[in-house]
Amino acid sequence: MNMNFTIDHASGPRIVYGSHDRITIENIHLRPVRVTDTCHILEYADGSGRQHQVSHEEMKTLASQKRIILERNFYHPEHMRQELADDDRRSISELQGFGRLRFTKRDATVEGVVDAYEAKKIKLTEESIAANMDLIMAYSQKYLIATQIGEGVPPSINPAKLPHPRTILGWYRSARNRGKHALIDAFHRRGNRDQGVAPEVRALMAHTIKKHYLNLERASIKTCYSFFELKMKERNEARKAKGEIPLRLPSLSTFSREINRLDPYQVTLARYGADVARKHFAPVGETPIYTRLLERVEIDEFKIDLMSLMHGNEMLGLTAEGLASLGLTGGKGRWVLTVAICCTTRCILGMKLSRTAKKEASLAVLEMVLSNKGEWIDPVGTTSKWNMFGLPEHIVTDGGSAFQTSEFRFAGADLGITVTRSVAKRPGTAGTASPRVAWVSRRPRTWMICVKSSEFV
Numbered sequence: 001m002n003m004n005f006t007i008d009h010a011s012g013p014r015i016v017y018g019s020h021d022r023i024t025i026e027n028i029h030l031r032p033v034r035v036t037d038t039c040h041i042l043e044y045a046d047g048s049g050r051q052h053q054v055s056h057e058e059m060k061t062l063a064s065q066k067r068i069i070l071e072r073n074f075y076h077p078e079h080m081r082q083e084l085a086d087d088d089r090r091s092i093s094e095l096q097g098f099g100r101l102r103f104t105k106r107d108a109t110v111e112g113v114v115d116a117y118e119a120k121k122i123k124l125t126e127e128s129i130a131a132n133m134d135l136i137m138a139y140s141q142k143y144l145i146a147t148q149i150g151e152g153v154p155p156s157i158n159p160a161k162l163p164h165p166r167t168i169l170g171w172y173r174s175a176r177n178r179g180k181h182a183l184i185d186a187f188h189r190r191g192n193r194d195q196g197v198a199p200e201v202r203a204l205m206a207h208t209i210k211k212h213y214l215n216l217e218r219a220s221i222k223t224c225y226s227f228f229e230l231k232m233k234e235r236n237e238a239r240k241a242k243g244e245i246p247l248r249l250p251s252l253s254t255f256s257r258e259i260n261r262l263d264p265y266q267v268t269l270a271r272y273g274a275d276v277a278r279k280h281f282a283p284v285g286e287t288p289i290y291t292r293l294l295e296r297v298e299i300d301e302f303k304i305d306l307m308s309l310m311h312g313n314e315m316l317g318l319t320a321e322g323l324a325s326l327g328l329t330g331g332k333g334r335w336v337l338t339v340a341i342c343c344t345t346r347c348i349l350g351m352k353l354s355r356t357a358k359k360e361a362s363l364a365v366l367e368m369v370l371s372n373k374g375e376w377i378d379p380v381g382t383t384s385k386w387n388m389f390g391l392p393e394h395i396v397t398d399g400g401s402a403f404q405t406s407e408f409r410f411a412g413a414d415l416g417i418t419v420t421r422s423v424a425k426r427p428g429t430a431g432t433a434s435p436r437v438a439w440v441s442r443r444p445r446t447w448m449i450c451v452k453s454s455e456f457v
Helices: 056-064 078-084 097-118 126-131 133-143 165-178 199-213 221-241 252-260 264-272 274-280 306-312 320-325 359-369 374-380 406-414 433-440 444-452
Strands: 002-005 015-018 022-025 028-035 039-044 051-055 068-071 297-304 335-342 348-354 394-397 418-421
Touching (some): 039 056, 097 133, 126 165, 199 221, 221 252, 264 274, 359 406, 406 418
Parallel strands (some): 394 418
Antiparallel strands (some): 022 028, 022 068, 028 039, 335 348
């Protein structure tokens, strides 16, 4: 049974103790009894049966001052203490691969021993198990899963190769006393994981990597290692002057492995910047599929060089009045093209050409989305139809000031349209309009519409 009290983190720590734990306060050993609304009742561990009451406020003070020593499971039976003290205990359901196969073999062997013992075919001794290995294997077959049996299969997972009878008897006793979790082996903890690097050297290595490798200068690993060698030389000279043992210099491969353990995103962020890291590690997948007309409409603004585009399309055969109406008087300036596009059909629903990004252009494009535009392209003489219009379900805009005005937002609210803005500096969140407009804006027919129809300018 666990007894605990909770203290707000702003005023103190949180302590949880059980009835088998030992609490030491001012070098006096106590054993928990119970917790009431006003205090903690603790019993002296000297066997006298005397009890001591500690109020919640006093316990909070002692805990915040770290004057309490808590020893987990001190009064637990020995075999239970061994089980509860296993901090590396894993769930059976989490076992995978060879670890799962090894556990299955052990469990099946133990179950075979139990079945044979209950059938009074064997005794729980090494001699009886050694004399009935084939019988135990036969009883264990129904508990096995499909595993490989044959040449090259490790004996630890091959159910046809049972271990020594003493080992089988040990498996049986462990499972009987501590449950099936006792059959989980510790193969995953094999090997020497200590690199033999002193904590002081590891700290100096981390400082060097942070200073010389994780920056926009993007120094190579070998260059950073040379700085590390100089730091180690200075540190060992200082230790030698104090009569201390010099530190061992790790090799270049050890230094490289330390760098390779770093988070790839953090490395790219520090060496190449946020934009590159975001683009390189952005989650990717299939493009969203829209099935309904006007399910999502994107409206975006694009700055264009009108003179260059018209030169490229050989459309400068205009009168002086026509050029003046467009504001092309020889001065410098870039125009803004506001475009709305349906993400389902890739059909452009509206566009407006203006000298600057302004709310009138955004409202005009929204009006074109709701209107039949066939009459506006008749002056061009095109035979194509532009009669696509309707009420969008969702409109996505960029963060331009024209779309943040109250007029545009209130118009969307009155029409029952959900209007959201794409993430700043993330063009991929609204990537339908950009490539389409880049192509349409270079078509001569587009500029003929803009020039001959006042609705677009």
